[in-house]
Amino acid sequence: MPANDKTPEKNTRNRASVTEQEALDFHSQGRPGKLEITPTKPMATQRDLSLAYSPGVAVPVLAIAADPSKAYDYTTRGNMVAVISNGTAILGLGNLGALASKPVMEGKSVLFKRFADVDSIDLEVDTENVDEFINCVRYLGPSFGGINLEDIKAPECFIIESRLRELMDIPVFHDDQHGTAIIAAAGLINALELTGRDLKTTKLVCNGAGAAAIACIELIKAMGFNPANIILCDTKGVIYQGRTEGMNQWKSAHAVKSDSRTLEEAMKGADVVFGLSQKGAFTETMIRSMADKPIIFAMANPDPEITPEEVARIRDDAIMATGRSDYPNQVNNVLGFPYIFRGALDVRARQINDAMKIAAAQALADLAREDVPDDVAAAYQGNRPRFGPQYIIPVPFDPRLISAIPVAVARAAMESGAARRDITDLDAYGRELSARRDPIAATTQGIYDRVRRFPKRVVFAEAEEEQVMRAAISFCSQGLGTAILLGRDDVIRETAEKAGIDLERPGIEIINARISNRVDTYIDFLYARLQRHGLLLRDVQRLIHHDRNHFAATMVAVGDADAMVTGTTRNYATALSDVRRCIDDKPGHRVIGVSIVVARGRTIFVADTAVHDMPTAEQIADIAVEAARVAKRMGYEPRVALLAYSTFGQPIGERSERVREAVKILDGRRVDFEYDGEMGADVALNASRMEQYPFCRLSGTANVLVMPAIHSASIATRMLQEIGASTLIGPLLVGLDKSVQITQMGAKDSEIVNMAAIAAYNAGS
Ligand SMILES: NC(=O)C1=CN([C@@H]2O[C@H](COP(=O)(O)OP(=O)(O)OC[C@H]3O[C@@H](n4cnc5c(N)ncnc54)[C@H](OP(=O)(O)O)[C@@H]3O)[C@@H](O)[C@H]2O)C=CC1
Numbered sequence: 001m002p003a004n005d006k007t008p009e010k011n012t013r014n015r016a017s018v019t020e021q022e023a024l025d026f027h028s029q030g031r032p033g034k035l036e037i038t039p040t041k042p043m044a045t046q047r048d049l050s051l052a053y054s055p056g057v058a059v060p061v062l063a064i065a066a067d068p069s070k071a072y073d074y075t076t077r078g079n080m081v082a083v084i085s086n087g088t089a090i091l092g093l094g095n096l097g098a099l100a101s102k103p104v105m106e107g108k109s110v111l112f113k114r115f116a117d118v119d120s121i122d123l124e125v126d127t128e129n130v131d132e133f134i135n136c137v138r139y140l141g142p143s144f145g146g147i148n149l150e151d152i153k154a155p156e157c158f159i160i161e162s163r164l165r166e167l168m169d170i171p172v173f174h175d176d177q178h179g180t181a182i183i184a185a186a187g188l189i190n191a192l193e194l195t196g197r198d199l200k201t202t203k204l205v206c207n208g209a210g211a212a213a214i215a216c217i218e219l220i221k222a223m224g225f226n227p228a229n230i231i232l233c234d235t236k237g238v239i240y241q242g243r244t245e246g247m248n249q250w251k252s253a254h255a256v257k258s259d260s261r262t263l264e265e266a267m268k269g270a271d272v273v274f275g276l277s278q279k280g281a282f283t284e285t286m287i288r289s290m291a292d293k294p295i296i297f298a299m300a301n302p303d304p305e306i307t308p309e310e311v312a313r314i315r316d317d318a319i320m321a322t323g324r325s326d327y328p329n330q331v332n333n334v335l336g337f338p339y340i341f342r343g344a345l346d347v348r349a350r351q352i353n354d355a356m357k358i359a360a361a362q363a364l365a366d367l368a369r370e371d372v373p374d375d376v377a378a379a380y381q382g383n384r385p386r387f388g389p390q391y392i393i394p395v396p397f398d399p400r401l402i403s404a405i406p407v408a409v410a411r412a413a414m415e416s417g418a419a420r421r422d423i424t425d426l427d428a429y430g431r432e433l434s435a436r437r438d439p440i441a442a443t444t445q446g447i448y449d450r451v452r453r454f455p456k457r458v459v460f461a462e463a464e465e466e467q468v469m470r471a472a473i474s475f476c477s478q479g480l481g482t483a484i485l486l487g488r489d490d491v492i493r494e495t496a497e498k499a500g501i502d503l504e505r506p507g508i509e510i511i512n513a514r515i516s517n518r519v520d521t522y523i524d525f526l527y528a529r530l531q532r533h534g535l536l537l538r539d540v541q542r543l544i545h546h547d548r549n550h551f552a553a554t555m556v557a558v559g560d561a562d563a564m565v566t567g568t569t570r571n572y573a574t575a576l577s578d579v580r581r582c583i584d585d586k587p588g589h590r591v592i593g594v595s596i597v598v599a600r601g602r603t604i605f606v607a608d609t610a611v612h613d614m615p616t617a618e619q620i621a622d623i624a625v626e627a628a629r630v631a632k633r634m635g636y637e638p639r640v641a642l643l644a645y646s647t648f649g650q651p652i653g654e655r656s657e658r659v660r661e662a663v664k665i666l667d668g669r670r671v672d673f674e675y676d677g678e679m680g681a682d683v684a685l686n687a688s689r690m691e692q693y694p695f696c697r698l699s700g701t702a703n704v705l706v707m708p709a710i711h712s713a714s715i716a717t718r719m720l721q722e723i724g725a726s727t728l729i730g731p732l733l734v735g736l737d738k739s740v741q742i743t744q745m746g747a748k749d750s751e752i753v754n755m756a757a758i759a760a761y762n763a764g765s
């Protein structure tokens, strides 16, 4: 469990810590756990039921009975993987049992979906008996296209995997072995290149002789590493030829002639060390004794054998990697398993063989050497990494992984005879894969990472509310900056105490508007703005003293804070009008709200969802320009549809006329994005409906929808959210001269912290 950090890590870029409470809340909030199952077919009518179930379902049953390969056409099998564990080696936490492993297995299932659109279910098998475990799994073959074994300890895992591979005709892949080996090999290939070492002469020590370690050693030997140059250690020290204590056949296979008996002795002069053992297993003395430019992969989870900060204190010539996402160079099997299975499933592979593993490792290594293009840079902490000691391997959020690795795996499967189906056009396959994964994940990650690099002072205007306080704490503990809590000191502290929230931490400031020494400055500023807009000095004094939105927005306006977040206790329109009294529109921009709808792998920007009630044609054109800018900044090539209830003139009506007029206005402005309209939402979002209008200028379905009026925008987005069909982010407020975000009333702490991160991001670097 990550530490309940009260002190932010100072030495490491990109360091995000989570508290134990945050981790528990994340798992318990809403529907407990991280997964749910939803149908892919409509179940609305009697006819649907007749097709999905009896009598219709009998038809595919008979088709599959006659030809088993039809299961891939008529069932979920071809895209479904089981993540199976007995909990005997949960991360580096040890044998904590099947039930305790469930959060990790659910996590792996979610990652399959998130990164590679592979459907997955976790299965926890409550036995440590090898035969019982094998018997349980072997009969599950018809349900799945592949089996991902996870967190099963050595040596049982070796027997389990090899027997299941013989018994089943689908890929059986123990991720801790091969997933880890593939990623470690990829990182090693690049680290050797950077330090000018040759595979054949490099000396490597591997601490840990379990599932992950043995597989890593086997893979790098298969790639040409000299077996005599590898020393394996376990809890009893060096595994040398002739050792008898704590041995098994898998360790024996890698025993070498060596005079070293301890890890400390073995590491003297070593070029590379792999840690696949336990937290804290490497000491400073060991690291100091390694060769020049040592390569240190401390891969134990959740805490490495030694931290990058500890290594940096001792020497500055090391290439350092860990299994964690909050340090550079994450060597973790998450980079592999989703994509390896994607490729294997798409060719209906019988197994994942060595050729497929090596192809995956090479593809991963190659990717880190390529230049990072613009649309990928967002995934990289807001900067553009260059192949080097701090970047030997892509990050899991790199959107290129989805096309690079499965293609390499599928090609190797076909060439090595493991595929049951050929993909003839691998380029087209790569393009299709890119469309399968959505860049919003990389984008939101990019927003957080960038803010961590350039932390901001964000004022939380409604800080007396418990959920706002929680969001502020999370903002700080994620390293996003300083959270200014605006409110009455005594009320904030009392509420915090009742809710068990600890406000005594770096990065939290409480400001009470009534006693702030900046009050006069704010009053002067606001009075100068509003005196010719009907407000007397005493009105402005009242606003600054009693209204937190005015106080907070003025703080941001005069530069005492970088950004603000509000909206939890007041409706959007009121909060927005408070803010606009204090902050101007950005010159050349129009203030609008853009909501981001993420559903079924698609991301759609919808505008204006916050400001213009019934926009004129000119305003609709402006909204299109502003919304396209937002989409571009988030890494999308905008395809803007101006929506109406009619499509290209049918049926005619006054409201549609305004939208048609807006299209003409855009024609006159020569904008640099694709747009067209007026059209219905069905035409905008459905390729075959769009084909009926061959003259439509959009090159594909729209990803930016400009609504004809706020009511349609608001109704559509909220309906989608409430029905549960999508995730809704926003509305993001854009077009103001300073950075402000307004949440929905009653927003949860996670939503508020997201908005605060976006506000901080928009405040710039
Ligand atoms: N970054 C990544 O992607 C991955 C990291 N890992 C990490 O690797 C570690 C091992 O996992 P896994 O192989 O699945 O587990 P196993 O239970 O199969 O193996 C654990 C091995 O570590 C050895 N070991 C434990 N503590 C020490 C120590 N202090 N010094 C030397 N050796 C030690 C054990 O020795 P003995 O044989 O004597 O008991 C055993 O050989 C975990 O921390 C896990 O989180 C695992 C998979 C992926």
Ligand SMILES: CC(=O)C(=O)O
Pocket: 090, 091, 092, 151, 175, 176, 300, 301, 323, 332, 333, 334
């Ligand atoms: C990453 C992983 O699978 C592990 O640490 O066990």
Ligand SMILES: [Mg+2]
Pocket: 091, 150, 151, 175, 176
């Ligand atoms: Mg694991």
